[in-house]
Amino acid sequence: MRDSDPSVFFEVFNEIGIIEQLSRAILEARLPDGLIAPHFGVLNHLTRVSDGRTPMEMARAFQVPKTTMTHTLKGLEQHGLVKTRPNPDDGRSKRVWLTDKGRDVRAETIAGLGPDFAKLAEEFDVNQLVEIRPVLTALREYLDAARD
Amino acid sequence: MRDSDPSVFFEVFNEIGIIEQLSRAILEARLPDGLIAPHFGVLNHLTRVSDGRTPMEMARAFQVPKTTMTHTLKGLEQHGLVKTRPNPDDGRSKRVWLTDKGRDVRAETIAGLGPDFAKLAEEFDVNQLVEIRPVLTALREYLDAARD
């Protein structure tokens, strides 16, 4: 099998697809009832990048249609985890802010994942993940830039 | 940041989630109207592993609930890409077979992806993917085995 064999892409994307499903299941097992992975993704994004992002900024960040982001934010708002204010700089858009409860839910979820990650770190060679992370980042950035 | 920092998992799973979305979009752009990634996944599985699998075998292989597999197979059958027969070894279950059209659609889709992969191979260092593939496989196998 030569390096240029296209089946390498196939196999890598296939493994990535399965890992995505399995890791999502691990996360969702730790989330409060009624919340799923995309909700947590938004809470996490607002914490890491910072509050006050617009829905469209986040839709682009997550590569989802804007209608999907509308729906995800509606769910978060109903649970009292985020609140939205009009964007003073642009009358068409909103800005999304975390509530204290939203911050708490994120923190508790991450704390809940601690044992899962600890077990993983014991039984799987973490150094291998450290090594592949830059490649994954480069691949993600390339695919992101290449999408028309 | 030490190797045991749990945030490595977080970041790796995050990149994997985004790559999964982007690669799925590439695949679905090449699929005939009305077919999405899970449909192709089944066609591909039946080709690689071989015909005559049962729905439950495939639900386990793809880590999806059996109701989802029922729905996916219904779509494939409506498009004439698979046909099901009763399982002579077990009256509760079915066996799923590819039709000629199903084989054709899979082959044409893979052919359609050729240019995408060729472009990717030109602009992204494929050797890096060859190198990370075993780690991804090991991670997938570990997570699969660890799921209770």
Next chain:
DNA sequence: CTCCATTGGTGCGATTTCGAACTACACAGG
């Protein structure tokens, strides 16, 4: 053979995803 717990598959309803169409606002050119 008769239970009966287990397994494969489907029907149904709730939620999610997402494209198409629409409204409201922004901004640049005449």
Next chain:
DNA sequence: CCTGTGTAGTTCGAAATCGCACCAATGGAG
């Protein structure tokens, strides 16, 4: 100032995902 083009967000409807409840067949224990 208008007017046209583009962007942010929502609504709506179709399809997908998935848990729950159900039915039919299996296969072991007694």
